[in-house]
Amino acid sequence: MQTLLHLLPLAIALAISTVPILAALLILLSPNRSRSAVPFLIGMLTGMFAVAAVFTMAAQLVPSARLPRRTEEAVGQLEIIVGIALILLGLFSIWRARRSEAKAIPAWLKSAETLGPVSSFGLAFILNLRLKSLLLASAAGLALRADVKSTAEAVIWLVVYTLIGASTVAVPIVATVISPGRTEPRLVAGREWLTRNGELLTGIILLIIGAIVIVVGISRL
DSSP states (O other), X not given: OXXXXXXXXXXXXXXXXXHHHHHHHHHHTSTTHHHHHHHHHHHHHHHHHHHHHHHHHXXXXXXXXXXXXXXXXXXXXXXXXXXXXXXXXXXXXXXXXXXXXXXXXXXXXXXXXXXXHHHHHHHHHHHTTSHHHHHHHHHHHHHHHHHOOSHHHHHXXXXXXXXXXXXXXXXXXXXXXXXXXXXXXXXXXXXXHHHHHHHHHHHHHHHHHHHHHHHHHHHTO
């Protein structure tokens, strides 16, 4: 239960990542959706799991002390640092959202509409290397370092983290594959809303999650 409480906010924050969601919507509204949507989803799942797994393995470098409490304190100190970084990134996102009056989709993201299967997979994988995703994955790795005692258990929690984190990309893709005609108006509405409010939403979520990570870190000290 403790592992779930520590990982769930991170996975939810990852799920509310507006750039991957917007990229998925652009692909689903493009003529290439039948070829590119599923590869994008596979790339998202693969990249998300891989990045979190790398940080989980890196977290094992936190030295083990004779007293388990000392190890947990070291993890807590690193979590506080990650939490502060998340808050700073959130403040920057809010500042950028307030500063930008014109809300337009960046050209590099707009190009998702023209991507084929391989390029869509690659884009999804690369989106997991953004600073927000890396910070959340590092926090997840630290949580698993402190809370989980076996490799098998860590893998299970990584799968849970990935499935929740990718859910907001998976749901519209699966829904569109099943019933494209019914989902298209919702996709258009979602694209317009995210274009206007995505940056601000990201900032607010990062502030909240950063504060949670700091509280978790302090509780380990």
